[in-house]
Amino acid sequence: xxxxxxxxxxxxxxxxxxxxxxxxxxxxxxxxxxxxxxxxxxxxxxxxxxxxxxxxxxxxxxxxxxxxxxxxxxxxxxxxxxxxxxxxxxxxxxxxxxxxxxxxxxxxxxxxxxxxxxxxxxxxxxxxxxxxxxxxxxxxxxxxxxxxxxxxxxxxxxxxxxxxxxxxxxxxxxxxxxxxxxxxxxxxxxxxxxxxxxxxxxxxxxxxxxxxxxxxxxxxxxxxxxxxxxxxxxxxxxxxxxxxxxxxxxxxxxxxxxxxxxxxxxxxxxxxxxxxxxxxxxxxxxxxxxxxxxxxxxxxxxxxxxxxxxxxxxxxxxxxxxxxxxxxxxxxxxxxxxxxxxxxxxxxxxxxxxxxxxxxxxxxxxxxxxxxxxxxxxxxxxxxxxxxxxxxxxxxxxxxxxxxxxxxxxxxxxxxxxxxxxxxxxxxxxxxxxxxxxxxxxxxxxxxxxxxxxxxxxxxxxxxxxxxxxxxxxxxxxxxxxxxxxxxxxxxxxxxxxxxxxxxxxxxxxxxxxxxxxxxxxxxxxxxxxxxxxxxxxxxxxxxxxxxxxxxxxxxxxxxxxxxxxxxxxxxxxxxxxxxxxxxxxxxxxxxxxxxxxxxxxxxxxxxxxxxxxxxxxxxxx
Amino acid sequence: xxxxxxxxxxxxxxxxxxxxxxxxxxxxxxxxxxxxxxxxxxxxxxxxxxxxxxxxxxxxxxxxxxxxxxxxxxxxxxxxxxxxxxxxxxxxxxxxxxxxxxxxxxxxxxxxxxxxxxxxxxxxxxxxxxxxxxxxxxxxxxxxxxxxxxxxxxxxxxxxxxxxxxxxxxxxxxxxxxxxxxxxxxxxxxxxxxxxxxxxxxxxxxxxxxxxxxxxxxxxxxxxxxxxxxxxxxxxxxxxxxxxxxxxxxxxxxxxxxxxxxxxxxxxxxxxxxxxxxxxxxxxxxxxxxxxxxxxxxxxxxxxxxxxxxxxxxxxxxxxxxxxxxxxxxxxxxxxxxxxxxxxxxxx
Ligand SMILES: Cc1ncc(C[n+]2csc(CCOP(=O)(O)OP(=O)(O)O)c2C)c(N)n1
Ligand code: SF4
Ligand SMILES: [Mg+2]
Numbered sequence: 005x006x007x008x009x010x011x012x013x014x015x016x017x018x019x020x021x022x023x024x025x026x027x028x029x030x031x032x033x034x035x036x037x038x039x040x041x042x043x044x045x046x047x048x049x050x051x052x053x054x055x056x057x058x059x060x061x062x063x064x065x066x067x068x069x070x071x072x073x074x075x076x077x078x079x080x081x082x083x084x085x086x087x088x089x090x091x092x093x094x095x096x097x098x099x100x101x102x103x104x105x106x107x108x109x110x111x112x113x114x115x116x117x118x119x120x121x122x123x124x125x126x127x128x129x130x131x132x133x134x135x136x137x138x139x140x141x142x143x144x145x146x147x148x149x150x151x152x153x154x155x156x157x158x159x160x161x162x163x164x165x166x167x168x169x170x171x172x173x174x175x176x177x178x179x180x181x182x183x184x185x186x187x188x189x190x191x192x193x194x195x196x197x198x199x200x201x202x203x204x205x206x207x208x209x210x211x212x213x214x215x216x217x218x219x220x221x222x223x224x225x226x227x228x229x230x231x232x233x234x235x236x237x238x239x240x241x242x243x244x245x246x247x248x249x250x251x252x253x254x255x256x257x258x259x260x261x262x263x264x265x266x267x268x269x270x271x272x273x274x275x276x277x278x279x280x281x282x283x284x285x286x287x288x289x290x291x292x293x294x295x296x297x298x299x300x301x302x303x304x305x306x307x308x309x310x311x312x313x314x315x316x317x318x319x320x321x322x323x324x325x326x327x328x329x330x331x332x333x334x335x336x337x338x339x340x341x342x343x344x345x346x347x348x349x350x351x352x353x354x355x356x357x358x359x360x361x362x363x364x365x366x367x368x369x370x371x372x373x374x375x376x377x378x379x380x381x382x383x384x385x386x387x388x389x390x391x392x393x394x395x396x397x398x399x400x401x402x403x404x405x406x407x408x409x410x411x412x413x414x415x416x417x418x419x420x421x422x423x424x425x426x427x428x429x430x431x432x433x434x435x436x437x438x439x440x441x442x443x444x445x446x447x448x449x450x451x452x453x454x455x456x457x458x459x460x461x462x463x464x465x466x467x468x469x470x471x472x473x474x475x476x477x478x479x480x481x482x483x484x485x486x487x488x489x490x491x492x493x494x495x496x497x498x499x500x501x502x503x504x505x506x507x508x509x510x511x512x513x514x515x516x517x518x519x520x521x522x523x524x525x526x527x528x529x530x531x532x533x534x535x536x537x538x539x540x541x542x543x544x545x546x547x548x549x550x551x552x553x554x555x556x557x558x559x560x561x562x563x564x565x566x567x568x569x570x571x572x573x574x575x576x577x578x579x580x581x582x583x584x585x586x587x588x589x590x591x592x593x594x595x596x597x598x599x600x601x602x603x604x605x606x607x608x609x610x611x612x613x614x615x616x617x618x619x620x621x622x623x624x625x626x
Numbered sequence: 627x628x629x630x631x632x633x634x635x636x637x638x639x640x641x642x643x644x645x646x647x648x649x650x651x652x653x654x655x656x657x658x659x660x661x662x663x664x665x666x667x668x669x670x671x672x673x674x675x676x677x678x679x680x681x682x683x684x685x686x687x688x689x690x691x692x693x694x695x696x697x698x699x700x701x702x703x704x705x706x707x708x709x710x711x712x713x714x715x716x717x718x719x720x721x722x723x724x725x726x727x728x729x730x731x732x733x734x735x736x737x738x739x740x741x742x743x744x745x746x747x748x749x750x751x752x753x754x755x756x757x758x759x760x761x762x763x764x765x766x767x768x769x770x771x772x773x774x775x776x777x778x779x780x781x782x783x784x785x786x787x788x789x790x791x792x793x794x795x796x797x798x799x800x801x802x803x804x805x806x807x808x809x810x811x812x813x814x815x816x817x818x819x820x821x822x823x824x825x826x827x828x829x830x831x832x833x834x835x836x837x838x839x840x841x842x843x844x845x846x847x848x849x850x851x852x853x854x855x856x857x858x859x860x861x862x863x864x865x866x867x868x869x870x871x872x873x874x875x876x877x878x879x880x881x882x883x884x885x886x887x888x889x890x891x892x893x894x895x896x897x898x899x900x901x902x903x904x905x906x907x908x909x910x911x912x913x914x915x916x917x918x919x920x921x922x923x924x925x926x927x928x929x930x931x932x933x934x935x936x937x938x939x940x941x942x943x944x945x946x947x948x949x950x951x952x953x954x955x956x957x958x959x960x961x962x963x964x965x966x967x968x969x970x971x972x973x974x
Contacts, residue, residue, distance in 0.1 A: 288709075294710035297710070455698075456673060456676075466701070469703060
């Protein structure tokens with residue numbers, strides 16, 4: 005098949021693939037704050053319990069109440085969980101956006117909307133279901149505060165009948181959602197059942213879409229990246245966290261508080277994980293730096309604006325060599341930007357965070373499972389390297405529910421790095437006759453540290469962000485400065501050997517290589533399958549950390565053309581790659597989306613096809 | 627305490643409490659304060675390995691390098707020492723934190739962190755070496771400079787000054803002292819008392835910058851301080867084991883009502899002996915009134931300005947384990963495999 009032929013077939017719609025069972029997407033349009041998050045979660049969980057691979061992506065506004073919000077749910081019998089940018093079904097519950105929501109539907113699409121709007125049928129190429137939302141709710145005595153939220157259960161009932169979600173699965177999902185509390189479960193279920201019955205008695209099924217039970221989610225879990233990150237931190241020995249509220253990182257700390265009970269002191273039932281809400285992000289990281297210096301496993305969690313505020317402390321922690329873990333659940337910047345939309349736009353800034361010559365260690369999780377893994381690993385790395393470790397997740401991973409394998413227990417014991425306690429220090433002196441805080445005894449750039457409180461007359465050292473020699477003494481001498489910077493470079497090279505390796509799948513052709521990272525993974529995977537089906541074979545390397553491992557450079561060198569797929573506007577990873585391979589990088593092309601929404605397979609697929617044809621990459625907006 | 631003995635209870639000499647050689651201008655008030663810290667630490671027999679010396683940036687913030695050379699130190703960034711101390715003391719409640727800051731470090735860039743540290747009652751001694759100027763950046767006005775003051779390079783200061791002791795009181799700090807680095811005896815007494823306090827103890831010490839702000843008309847100068855300092859009381863420290871013996875002597879010298887005994891958390895008693903005015907530092911409104919009077923009349927009133935029964939420290943109000951979190955064994959840092967399995971099971 006030629007590229008030109010492939011070009012004809014760029015639609016990802018179920019229609020084109022003639023599969024109407026477990027292979028479509030639908031969108032729920034509501035008003036923010038109306039409690040639709042609950043009903044949408046119930047739908048996602050029901051489908052998950054049916055064994056159907058499913059994703060749910062919340063595209064919400066920066067607003068507490070009133071502004072339009074969309075939720076897209078995609079099911080895929082092939083197990084694809086990337087976001088689809090087109091949906092076959094619209095549940096239009098927001099009159100303000102309904103016109104557009106309906107206009108966006110493809111031919112043969114389905115719209116479900118409230119009867120009471122008395123909306124004329126504006127298209128005759130789609131299927132219309134009008135449902136009695138207000139009337140159904142009126143039959144129940146629902147406290148006014150709950151009315152709107154419960155009202156959303158009407159569409160859950162109708163969807164269940166129309167597309168065949170068994171009611172027992174819905175009930176189970178409701179139970180999950182309300183943690184088994186009978187009151188809310190029953191109240192919501194009654195509404196669902198009534199709506200379901202109304203649909204059975206009044207609607208005539210006209211569309212071909214439906215769900216059918218599968219067994220593809222068995223043993224899997226449904227969880228957000230932020231919950232996973234918090235859990236990872238709990239199993240990584242976090243003892244201190246400080247934060248300042250910011251979307252989309254807040255739920256990480258909320259989860260940490262929720263899991264804190266796993267780490268109670270058995271002797272007194274008190275907490276061993278301090279969680280302090282700071283007055284701003286400067287204080288948050290300041291506390292974390294103080295705690296890390298004192299020997300805690302300390303983390304902070306933030307997003308772009310917070311990262312900006314943290315830069316001075318990041319530089320201090322870098323030069324004073326203090327282990328800290330900083331989660332950036334990235335949202336779209338610059339500035340306040342799109343505060344509730346996803347992005348990978350902090351990677352360049354973060355990897356050099358701090359003024360002067362600083363280079364930071366960055367981990368790039370792709371999903372909740374890796375958030376868990378990096379949740380504990382980040383502490384071992386920070387302690388081993390005595391440096392800040394940044395974990396760059398994003399809003400899509402952090403706040404959306406992802407289908408995931410259950411998390412794996414850490415495969416190695418806790419590693420506190422080169423820390424000398426009283427006895428260690430005595431032995432060190434016995435062996436070396438000296439101990440200086442920043443002397444590179446092992447030639448790996450990492451020196452030995454002591455902690456405050458170490459009962460030894462020579463344990464103390466002076467920590468500072470100012471120039472110092474390897475004894476930790478204040479120094480403005482150029483040779484001392486340069487020597488220290490050279491050691492820090494050596495340390496960075498050691499970091500390169502310690503950070504997680506990329507995931508690589510090489511096609512024997514070695515023609516087209518795709519490089520990507522983080523939450524783009526499902527989109528890249530799906531696009532590659534599509535490309536392969538069209539006869540275009542690709543290799544794929546997923547970067548999992550900075551500094552870049554040598555494997556990344558080798559992979560790029562091996563391939564004729566390399567596409568770097570990322571979700572920011574400027575192609576920031578491409579820039580980082582070019583820094584690390586200044587020669588022979590003319591075959592590296594940036595495919596950067598950066599429109600605030602999770603990466604789509606279509607963007608990757610079409611961009612690569614277009615580029616292969618010598619055309620420009622896909623337009624960004626859909 | 628044996629005054630002239632060569633070693634203290636720990637068998638250490640005063641030299642063992644010194645730090646590196648100061649690089650400040652000769653005569654700088656900050657050096658005098660460092661000397662008092664050395665002295666009281668020696669006298670109290672402080673265990674240096676448990677002390678952390680914390681600071682921000684400024685001439686004042688450099689001083690931790692010049693005292694207690696066997697204590698860990700952290701010279702952080704400008705105005706942010708409070709957050710660093712908060713982290714360190716929360717994870718290790720055995721540390722004795724001594725922070726040194728300047729009026730710029732605390733009163734301008736760090737004012738927010740200062741107030742929040744006080745609100746949290748982070749256990750530490752917070753020394754402000756207050757000279758009314760930015761020493762290290764060469765003599766700009768700070769926020770504590772006198773209203774109407776004239777400085778050679780920067781002209782007139784038309785803005786009212788911030789009183790960092792008053793800020794502490796209104797931020798619910800439970801121990802607030804003011805002193806003058808030209809009054810070493812009082813500085814020592816307040817330092818000792820503040821170390822015995824549980825929670826944040828603020829010492830706002832006028833510490834003249836001899837290079838940029840030492841003209842006699844500046845309230846932050848040596849000449850002004852020497853002439854105008856009004857101690858609110860004489861302060862005596864009765865260490866827990868000396869109480870009985872000392873009490874007898876004191877009672878003889880002072881009439882009833884002229885002595886206020888303030889018991890500290892560790893059993894130390896801070897005895898305040900009346901001077902000219904009747905002043906009870908345990909009355910918040912009175913303290914605020916006093917500072918208002920000082921402001922109106924440019925008075926340098928020194929001593930224990932405010933004291934209150936300490937409330938819970940941050941670690942206590944967070945219900946944290948009593949043992950230092952930095953010393954937890956690995957099996958308390960990582961729940962067992964079964965805990966994860968169980969959780970995963972519940973999610974499938
Ligand atoms: C973020 C930042 N801004 C500015 C400075 C420059 N700076 C260093 S010390 C200082 C003022 C120090 O004044 P103060 O705290 O009163 O200390 P002093 O030198 O008077 O003892 C300033 C502005 C800095 N180090 N960091
Ligand atoms: S400039 Fe002022 S504050 Fe700084 S060392 Fe000299 S006298 Fe002290
Ligand atoms: Mg000053």
